[in-house]
Amino acid sequence: MKNVTILLFGLCFLIVTSVFATPDKSDNIRMFLDFARFRYDENNTYLEIYYLLYMSKNENANPGESWLEFQLTDTQKDSILAKDEFKISLNGDGADQQSVANVKGSLIKTVLPTGKYIIKMVRLDAEKQQRLDSLSEAFSTPAFEKNKIAISDIELCSNIISGSQNKKGLFYKNTLEVFPNPMNMFGPKTPNLFYYIELYNVKTENQQDKVNIEIAIANTRGEVVVKKRYSKQRTHESLVEVGAFNVSNLDNGLYTIVFAASDPVSNYSVYTRNNFYVMDPDQVESKVDLMSLFSKSDYLNMSEQEADKRFAQSRYVATKNEVQIYSALDDVESKRFFMFKFWHEREQEDIGLAGEYFNRVDHANQYYAFSNLEGWQTDRGRVYVKYGEPDQIDRKPSNRDNRPYIIWFYQDIEGGSKFLFVDNTGFGDYKLMSSTLRGEVYDPSWDQLLLFGQF
Numbered sequence: 513m514k515n516v517t518i519l520l521f522g523l524c525f526l527i528v529t530s531v532f533a534t535p536d537k538s539d540n541i542r543m544f545l546d547f548a549r550f551r552y553d554e555n556n557t558y559l560e561i562y563y564l565l566y567m568s569k570n571e572n573a574n575p576g577e578s579w580l581e582f583q584l585t586d587t588q589k590d591s592i593l594a595k596d597e598f599k600i601s602l603n604g605d606g607a608d609q610q611s612v613a614n615v616k617g618s619l620i621k622t623v624l625p626t627g628k629y630i631i632k633m634v635r636l637d638a639e640k641q642q643r644l645d646s647l648s649e650a651f652s653t654p655a656f657e658k659n660k661i662a663i664s665d666i667e668l669c670s671n672i673i674s675g676s677q678n679k680k681g682l683f684y685k686n687t688l689e690v691f692p693n694p695m696n697m698f699g700p701k702t703p704n705l706f707y708y709i710e711l712y713n714v715k716t717e718n719q720q721d722k723v724n725i726e727i728a729i730a731n732t733r734g735e736v737v738v739k740k741r742y743s744k745q746r747t748h749e750s751l752v753e754v755g756a757f758n759v760s761n762l763d764n765g766l767y768t769i770v771f772a773a774s775d776p777v778s779n780y781s782v783y784t785r786n787n788f789y790v791m792d793p794d795q796v797e798s799k800v801d802l803m804s805l806f807s808k809s810d811y812l813n814m815s816e817q818e819a820d821k822r823f824a825q826s827r828y829v830a831t832k833n834e835v836q837i838y839s840a841l842d843d844v845e846s847k848r849f850f851m852f853k854f855w856h857e858r859e860q861e862d863i864g865l866a867g868e869y870f871n872r873v874d875h876a877n878q879y880y881a882f883s884n885l886e887g888w889q890t891d892r893g894r895v896y897v898k899y900g901e902p903d904q905i906d907r908k909p910s911n912r913d914n915r916p917y918i919i920w921f922y923q924d925i926e927g928g929s930k931f932l933f934v935d936n937t938g939f940g941d942y943k944l945m946s947s948t949l950r951g952e953v954y955d956p957s958w959d960q961l962l963l964f965g966q967f
Contacts, residue, residue: 541567541578543813544617544694545633545647548665551712556623557653560667561631562692564617565600577601578644579636582620587628587650594622599638617694619682628652647813657782661723662712666771666786668693669706672754686752696788696845697807703760705788709771711751714744721746724774729757732766732846762790764803766849787845802856811852816844822851825873825888828898830854872897882941891944895920895931902931917961918942925949932958 544564552558565580581597600616620631632648656662673689683689690708698705707727714723723746728739738757759767767788774781791803806812814822823830823838830838834854841847855866876893877886887893896902902920909916915938920931929949933942946958 541565541635541645543633543635543645543647544696545631545649545813546668546692546694546696547631547649547651548667548692549651549653550664550710551656551662552623554658555655556625557656559622559624559653560692561620561622561649562617562694563620563633564615564694565635566615566695577638579638579640581632581634581636583632583634584622585630585632587630589627593629617692619692624653626653626655648815650816656712658713660713660778660780661773661775661782663771663773663782663784664710664712666769666784667708668696668769668786668788669708670702671704672706672708672756674754688752688754690754696786697791698759698788699791700760703758704756705759705769706756707754707769707771709753709784711753711773713749714746714751715749716746719745719747721777723751724776725753726770726772726774727755727757728770728772729759729762730768730770731763732849737762737767759788759790760792764791765789766845785843787843789845802853805856806849806852809852811848814844814848814851816847819844819847819851823847823854825870825897826851826854828894829858829869869897872900890942892918892920892933892942895944899925919961922949932961934958 542565544566545562547559547561550558550560563580577599578601579597580600582595583592584594585592628650629652630648630650632646634646635644636642637644667690669691670693671689671691673691675687676684676689678684678689681689683691688708690706693702693706711723722743724741724743726739726741728736730736740755744751753771757769767790768785769788770783770785772781772783789803789807791807811819827835838847838850841850855869859865873888876888876890876896880887880890880893880896882890888897899922903923904921906919906921907916908914908918916935918933920933922929922931926949929947931947931949931952932945934945935942944953946955947953
């Protein structure tokens, strides 16, 4: 990797032919951002950042020009390492570009020392007055293993061209032209999932030694749907492994590709993985609806922090099994799809439920926040989010004998249910002390107040 030209925000455009579902944006443009880490030397990581903008083919859509801003931040030092901006247009420049003018992307290359970073991508309008969209990726650059086999990230690609002579091309590396797929989506127009990965510290003194390699694709149930195994001689310090899987026969959904390398002598093994989606409009309607809707939803580009917070807010209506499943998820793509499916399934019986639920979250944040807690995290906020606006609220201010309290009454829940909140501190921190609703906290010592409004 040392022979590559290092470019910090040296940007140019690549037009590719991958076309998927129409993004659900007012201007029909969706952004994608991805990255891969490779070894540069003992102390530094060679980082590639991939981005792509996609606009649906809508004859009425006219996005005009936009500005893209990129910012790379060192989070440990709280400092901006690099920042750049440039103008972009998704309008075609000529008739010969009409079929691909709606998709443009490129590559950012840089070298970073060990640390923690955030790359942020922001799209602004032509006048740079309005922020239209933004994405960010947090990542670390750990030191690569020196004495054992180590591997890079696995880069998912729309195409890989072997034996390329285009040595000055932006996507050229190790005699290959490697075209990334930041969407991580594959379908009829991109049936082949290409992958690129590098192995380090491979060479041994015994030229008969081999490294065992296994690549597998698994679905969300953990079932391996396709795999391949082979061995390589350990005659070189590093290896570049490329290949492809035809995923056109897979059902629509989320998948994980896993690459593992093992040393049969020492029994040492190392692996990496990446997630991708398959979406085929010709599959059964019920299946394509889910993936098509997911690709249009806000969950598709949601950050891991946003997904975690969204699930925390949703736990009030989640089952124990759903809580356990989400707690076991350890990658952002799985969390995004889980949250989309969580609310999609509920809205099949109650259209608009998710919107109503998160409107309640916003209301709770506005009226029931306390100290460093957001409104939905407080007792009154939780009850409001879960059950809605009470039919009646009885308030009793404090006096020299009694603490202030509030009683909420819901007429249509179990024939009438009450919730008693008491401010034990006198600072407005109302705690739920008892309720007549089954499944909620109940303390009989508060019955006199809860049932009769008297201490």
